[in-house]
Amino acid sequence: MITPTIWADYSADKAYDEMIAAGGKPRDACASLSQYLQSLGMDAIKGRLSAAEAAIMEMGITFTVYSDEGNIDRAWPFDIIPRLIDFQEWQMVETGLKQRLKALNCFINDVYNQQQIIKDGLVPAELINSSSNFRKECLGMQPKFGSWANICGSDLVRAGDGKLYVLEDNLRVPSGVSYMIENRVITKRIFPELLENLNIMPVDDYPTQLFEMLASLAPDADDTPQIAVLTPGIYNSAYFEHAFLAQQMGAELVEGGDLLVKDDDCVYMRTIKGLEKVDVIYRRIDDLFLDPEVFHKDSVLGVKGLMRAWKAGNVALANAPGAGVADDKVVYAYVPEMIRYYLNEEPILPNVPTYLCSDPEQCAYVLAHLPELVVKPANESGGYGMLVGPHATQKEIKQFHKLIQDNPRNYIAQPTLALSTCPTLCNDKLEPRHIDLRPFILQGGNSFVTAGGLTRVALRAGSLVVNSSQGGGSKDTWIINREQ
Numbered sequence: 001m002i003t004p005t006i007w008a009d010y011s012a013d014k015a016y017d018e019m020i021a022a023g024g025k026p027r028d029a030c031a032s033l034s035q036y037l038q039s040l041g042m043d044a045i046k047g048r049l050s051a052a053e054a055a056i057m058e059m060g061i062t063f064t065v066y067s068d069e070g071n072i073d074r075a076w077p078f079d080i081i082p083r084l085i086d087f088q089e090w091q092m093v094e095t096g097l098k099q100r101l102k103a104l105n106c107f108i109n110d111v112y113n114q115q116q117i118i119k120d121g122l123v124p125a126e127l128i129n130s131s132s133n134f135r136k137e138c139l140g141m142q143p144k145f146g147s148w149a150n151i152c153g154s155d156l157v158r159a160g161d162g163k164l165y166v167l168e169d170n171l172r173v174p175s176g177v178s179y180m181i182e183n184r185v186i187t188k189r190i191f192p193e194l195l196e197n198l199n200i201m202p203v204d205d206y207p208t209q210l211f212e213m214l215a216s217l218a219p220d221a222d223d224t225p226q227i228a229v230l231t232p233g234i235y236n237s238a239y240f241e242h243a244f245l246a247q248q249m250g251a252e253l254v255e256g257g258d259l260l261v262k263d264d265d266c267v268y269m270r271t272i273k274g275l276e277k278v279d280v281i282y283r284r285i286d287d288l289f290l291d292p293e294v295f296h297k298d299s300v301l302g303v304k305g306l307m308r309a310w311k312a313g314n315v316a317l318a319n320a321p322g323a324g325v326a327d328d329k330v331v332y333a334y335v336p337e338m339i340r341y342y343l344n345e346e347p348i349l350p351n352v353p354t355y356l357c358s359d360p361e362q363c364a365y366v367l368a369h370l371p372e373l374v375v376k377p378a379n380e381s382g383g384y385g386m387l388v389g390p391h392a393t394q395k396e397i398k399q400f401h402k403l404i405q406d407n408p409r410n411y412i413a414q415p416t417l418a419l420s421t422c423p424t425l426c427n428d429k430l431e432p433r434h435i436d437l438r439p440f441i442l443q444g445g446n447s448f449v450t451a452g453g454l455t456r457v458a459l460r461a462g463s464l465v466v467n468s469s470q471g472g473g474s475k476d477t478w479i480i481n482r483e484q
Contacts (some may be wrong), residue, residue, distance in 0.1 A: 096348030103274030133324030261305030
């Protein structure tokens with residue numbers, strides 16, 4: 001009896017598909033996975049999905065969605081079909097991501113010190129002065145290694161031409177790395193035989209790499225540093241990740257009330273043994289809630305005097321306050337020029353073409369072509385506040401027309417890319433769904449890039465919005481080295 005092929009109805013002709021090439025054949029790096037899935041058959045694949053869902057419940061992997069009805073904890077939405085990238089291609093991506101973060105850190109350090117890039121006319125002063133994430137309180141600061149953004153999540157997308165593009169850089173408090181690691185744990189459970197036979201690069205070394213990077217930031221390099229993860233608390237959407245990373249690193253998970261700054265401008269943690277000095281804080285709190293002495297006076301999330309301790313050089317904060325000035329989507333458009341300016345190198349990874357609405361000529365084009373473009377606010381995240389022109393109603397287009405006219409500095413626009421697709425288990429069969437990829441890059445004493453990252457998937461057919469807060473899911477990402 002011939003087993004029905006699971007690929008018989010799979011149609012990958014509307015975008016670049018990560019697994020199936022033109023003509024219906026699997027790409028070289030995906031041949032083993034494709035054959036393996038075929039050998040299982042659809043009934044067994046659905047059985048593996050049930051096993052994965054049970055594992056997610058057992059492990060308590062959740063994320064929080066904010067809604068009008070309150071915060072809702074949901075089981076992590078996970079698709080069991082992994083996304084594969086060839087190691088040879090990944091080496092180029094890894095080098096490009098390190099190059100990009102190095103230039104971004106040069107830019108942030110410059111903005112808070114000499115501002116040479118503004119004086120040389122490459123970046124307008126108005127762009128920085130009007131940035132909602134520019135912190136004048138950070139002027140004159142020079143964090144260790146000149147590294148302000150120590151943890152970065154850059155979103156990559158593959159377009160119809162098969163190339164990977166950087167869609168945006170997340171430099172404030174990028175999240176998702178815990179799900180990248182948990183996705184691999186689940187995949188090992190449900191496809192153990194497959195992971196044994198393929199040379200897939202590991203991702204479980206991230207907590208060790210993160211710990212070592214944070215330790216490198218400690219003010220006194222001779223001591224064994226005390227490292228803490230500062231969380232807003234259990235109601236934050238990323239609390240699972242905060243607790244996960246602290247546990248994996250062997251660091252303390254603290255809230256603002258657990259810390260205090262004494263008259264010596266040092267940070268101490270309250271413990272049952274008394275006060276213990278803290279050297280490095282991986283903060284997962286936005287700048288404006290970090291220190292009520294400097295920013296929002298009514299913040300109960302942060303620590304009074306924390307900025308004083310940081311400025312005195314008695315504690316390292318990662319990411320450094322003010323790093324978000326480079327998280328601005330308008331600043332993103334200048335990153336290729338930053339790489340040339342600071343590093344004297346050509347960018348390895350290209351940007352998606354971007355229109356700045358602050359430029360009158362570009363703004364006029366955007367307003368005339370809204371139904372074709374994706375419009376993003378400069379400082380939102382999580383997929384909020386966007387317009388996807390081809391999927392928008394006339395009412396939404398009219399609304400964005402006015403929003404852009406009222407505040408052009410706050411908006412950019414990009415062409416609507418045909419994001420690549422990957423086979424995803426939907427409605428008891430494999431269907432193509434659009435995806436992106438968020439690798440995580442560390443920079444302290446050294447640089448490090450995760451092997452792959454968090455592949456996010458738009459679970460609705462045709463949707464380009466992959467954010468979990470907007471109904472998206474995720475996949476394990478395999479970087480495969482076929483030469484060993």
